[in-house]
Amino acid sequence: MTRKIIRYASLWLGVVTALFYLCLPAGYLYFEHGGLIKPYVTDALSTPLGQVARQGIQYYNRNLTEKKKRTPDIIQFPLDAGCLLRGPKFKNALDPCKVKLANVKPNKIVQSPYLPLLPGNYTVAMQVGKPSNRCVITADVLRATKRENQPIAHQILDVAQAHQTVSASSDDQADKDSTARSLTSEMTFRVTLWDFLVNASYQIRLPKVRRCRGYLTTELVRR
């Protein structure tokens, strides 16, 4: 009897182990570099399957949490100074990005996590509430590709490969219009199939947000 119980226990342990390892996000663990969780997850999301999974999770969560009309092309993501430190987090990935501009000091860079994106055309829409005169937003889209098999390098490598830099400033008319309640700016960029295959990740960076009050809201829209 005891032997039978041990046999069944070992089989169930096998089933649980198989499911556990199968459900773990994939990737290449880099214990050598001292990192365990963060590089692991970051790297897992950089695989093609990881990107598809991430898009699926975002789509599912958006439909679950928002009761608005389905807008599957809109991806909202967090964009504050702490996001980069936290890395991609699923729970907060759908929160409308809001940065209290009072917290953004001049020349301080505000940036999003790296986002693995499916091929297509994207638009970054930024909205500032309560713009003051000459409210200026400047944003860059940075592209990072993984050149080495070291996930930890993923965060720092090739950041200089800026694809597009789009600056937007409030037009004079809006500045002069005292009734204007907000300022909206957009910029577009394209993710090619090759970028997708070589695991390019994208980051939205706001190096300059000057003379703006209130909150900055950012949305990434796939056309």
Next chain:
Amino acid sequence: MKHLEPTKLFVAVCLLASVASLSALKGFIPRPQIWGTYFWFITYQFGFTRRGLVGTLMEPWLQGVDPDTAEARLVVVHIVLLLALVGLILVLAGRFIRHTRSVAAAILCAVFLSSHFLTTIAYNGRYPDPLIAVLLVLMAIALERRARLPMAMGLLIIGTLMHEMFLIFACPLILFGLYKSHWQPQSRFPVKKFAQVLVIFLIHAGLMALLIVRAETPSSQFMAIFQNAGISEDVARTVLEVQLSQGTGEALSYMAAKWQINWMNGILASIYSLFPSGVMLLIYWTNFSGDRPPFKAQSNFSRTTYFTLFLFSCYGCLSILALAWDLSRFLQFANLTTLLTCVLDTLIADCPTAERDSWALPHQDANDPKNYSIR
């Protein structure tokens, strides 16, 4: 223990194929792996050097083309190797399940396929790991069939010339396979015959090791070839001056210092990577080994020897960590060798000779003593 119906075997293999596909896709990244790229471009054109066989064979296809074309071709090679590896593992797993007709065998294989071995192999496209894994599985198939010693030795030559790491991975497996194939139920262990085979194999393995140790230091002319292949100068220099030129003593002393600093990472990585291997052993020993020899051996058989060789076959590959530091790669190979050891232990001990000679023959009851192969 539940027994699988023959009609369900196909379903079991299909489920295992799904698990294998998911595991591989989780890690598959078709992008440059700079530290493994050199492996495909190092040849014998400047003398006999380590790891030169694959580059020599691939030379007409890879050298003389622009880096982008070479990269695309290497991605194709990687995909082909990955498919071959998954196919061979599924063949072996199917044979294991068909032979045991047990749910436990299917779960054991599922634990292996869901471990991150295939994920890591899929990730390391440019490394020699997929080739080595394919050769290890082929070697297990060779050991399980007739003419095991010549085939195993032939594969050992090819594998060692491809990468010296293969010698460390394959020798424990071959030793266990030879030992099991000479062990006979209900009779004395043929010590003399086994000793003869063992001496032949050890001389062969020793010669291979000597061949690698005596290999020439790679010529600096490879620098230009590497750079034409898109490898940066720093990486090319490190490969030539460290990886391919380092002696055994240097590697050991370097690794000793490395382990002193990173021992905690080593422990964490071992627990994480080797846990599936431990579960596989638990499933195997609680569901299979207790019913059949050598557990039931009365005398003239040393259980200690059996267990030592069994565990050495499973985990002997980890001795590579005394020479090279790449925990995530090397630890995963223990999952493969554990699966291969369990399969060899079952098939060699129980498999009737007739069935071993032909995979197409119908299944015979392994628990029937008259079906044991007596040589």
